[in-house]
Amino acid sequence: MSIQQITPKQRGYLIVNSHPAGSEATVDRQWRRIEPAAATGRAPVVLVLGASAGYGQAILLAGLRRHGVRGIGVAYEGAATERRTATAGWYRTAATSALAEGSGGDVTFVNADAYADATRAEVLKLLAERYGPVDHLVYSLASPRRTDPATGEVHHSVIKPIGSPYTSPSLLFDDGAPQVGTVDLAPADEAERAATVKVMGGEDWGLWVRALAEADLLSPGFTTVALSYVGSEITAPVYRQGTIGAAKEHLEATARELQTGVLADRGRAFTVVAGAAVTQASTAIPSIALYTSLLRNVLGEDGWRTTDDQAVDLWEQLTGAKEPALDDRGRIRLDGWELDPAVQDRVRELWADPEAALAADPAGAAWFYNQFRQLYGWDVPGVDYTVGVETAVPWPGQR
Numbered sequence: 001m002s003i004q005q006i007t008p009k010q011r012g013y014l015i016v017n018s019h020p021a022g023s024e025a026t027v028d029r030q031w032r033r034i035e036p037a038a039a040t041g042r043a044p045v046v047l048v049l050g051a052s053a054g055y056g057q058a059i060l061l062a063g064l065r066r067h068g069v070r071g072i073g074v075a076y077e078g079a080a081t082e083r084r085t086a087t088a089g090w091y092r093t094a095a096t097s098a099l100a101e102g103s104g105g106d107v108t109f110v111n112a113d114a115y116a117d118a119t120r121a122e123v124l125k126l127l128a129e130r131y132g133p134v135d136h137l138v139y140s141l142a143s144p145r146r147t148d149p150a151t152g153e154v155h156h157s158v159i160k161p162i163g164s165p166y167t168s169p170s171l172l173f174d175d176g177a178p179q180v181g182t183v184d185l186a187p188a189d190e191a192e193r194a195a196t197v198k199v200m201g202g203e204d205w206g207l208w209v210r211a212l213a214e215a216d217l218l219s220p221g222f223t224t225v226a227l228s229y230v231g232s233e234i235t236a237p238v239y240r241q242g243t244i245g246a247a248k249e250h251l252e253a254t255a256r257e258l259q260t261g262v263l264a265d266r267g268r269a270f271t272v273v274a275g276a277a278v279t280q281a282s283t284a285i286p287s288i289a290l291y292t293s294l295l296r297n298v299l300g301e302d303g304w305r306t307t308d309d310q311a312v313d314l315w316e317q318l319t320g321a322k323e324p325a326l327d328d329r330g331r332i333r334l335d336g337w338e339l340d341p342a343v344q345d346r347v348r349e350l351w352a353d354p355e356a357a358l359a360a361d362p363a364g365a366a367w368f369y370n371q372f373r374q375l376y377g378w379d380v381p382g383v384d385y386t387v388g389v390e391t392a393v394p395w396p397g398q399r
């Protein structure tokens with residue numbers, strides 16, 4: 001037992017502790033906002049890699065709520081210690097598991113490095129023993145590093161432009177007050193580009209799909225999706241044309257390779273281009289915070305598509321309720337709301353003078369900051385932060 005009253009420990013875009021009740025409340029709210037649907041037929045078996053946060057978590061919640069999915073969620077989170085809270089994803093996983101159980105679901109959560117062969121072996125064993133062949137593999141990992149299981153080498157991803165330096169306005173928060181700053185990024189060298197592709201490209205996704213195929217764990221209608229991002233021309237120098245974009249190109253090429261290779265006549269592989277979202281992964285990318293705030297100003301609450309909204313859309317396409325909305329490169333597109341030309345024109349106008357845009361309408365930046373704090377369970381409406389909470393929450397299934 002470790003009941004404590006805790007306050008946020010924050011430096012810039014880094015918050016080193018998280019609030020259990022706040023993190024749980026964010027998951028409860030997501031759950032309530034996803035409209036339930038009467039599950040029909042056999043419960044699909046899912047494997048979600050990256051199930052404790054962002055898109056992976058939203059896709060698992062929407063799958064549970066609307067399609068009665070069962071299966072496995074993998075994440076890599078830190079337990080509480082005497083001196084530290086657990087990570088927010090740990091608490092969110094506990095909350096997701098409780099909701100799954102409460103609705104009669106059957107999900108096992110594995111806390112382990114998804115890039116490791118040992119984790120693959122553990123997950124395959126669990127599938128074979130408990131769930132059977134997989135209908136949907138969702139690949140939604142976002143990590144700054146990956147240990148290549150073949151060589152033991154640790155690769156670190158970098159977020160840098162390719163070819164030339166890039167200077168961009170960015171968003172800073174000084175005690176919560178938004179300010180426009182500047183980021184200068186030197187171009188990546190070839191080793192940095194290649195390392196980023198190793199971490200965030202499609203190599204590990206391919207290993208998972210091939211391992212499932214070899215273990216005879218692909219169901220007849222097997223579909224796998226990996227999350228991708230295209231984003232605006234405004235962020236292209238640091239995103240789509242940068243190192244992370246090179247990794248996304250590799251991920252997208254991997255979908256085609258899996259489709260014509262191991263999955264030919266046995267299933268489908270897609271990348272899913274989702275829209276901008278405030279996640280731990282995205283707040284690490286310079287200038288994305290400013291862009292996302294201005295995008296929020298333009299779209300407001302009504303025009304914004306949350307990760308949950310997009311997850312619901314994705315499931316409609318995965319289960320055949322809707323035809324997949326594919327672009328000319330065969331990618332599922334969930335980001336039409338973000339890349340609508342009229343929306344982008346308006347964001348570009350604001351981007352031309354971000355100080356003036358923030359001064360005229362600080363709502364988008366305030367929203368961004370609040371979303372960012374909620375990623376760690378802070379500033380969640382309805383949570384009483386003056387009350388002590390148990391920080392040593394067990395991982396689901398472990399006592």
Ligand SMILES: NC(=O)c1ccc[n+]([C@@H]2O[C@H](COP(=O)([O-])OP(=O)(O)OC[C@H]3O[C@@H](n4cnc5c(N)ncnc54)[C@H](O)[C@@H]3O)[C@@H](O)[C@H]2O)c1
Pocket residue numbers: 049050051052053054055056074075076077089112113114115139140141142143227228229273274275276277278279280281282
């Ligand atoms: N955030 C956005 O704006 C955005 C937009 C479009 C697409 N995407 C894509 O969605 C995917 C997920 O990103 P996100 O923003 O939801 O990230 P996130 O940071 O919210 O979540 C990442 C997840 O990966 C897990 N993870 C990280 N390293 C792991 C490891 N070694 N083993 C097991 N699990 C591990 C974490 O525990 C967490 O569950 C990425 O491919 C990202 O590019 C993100």
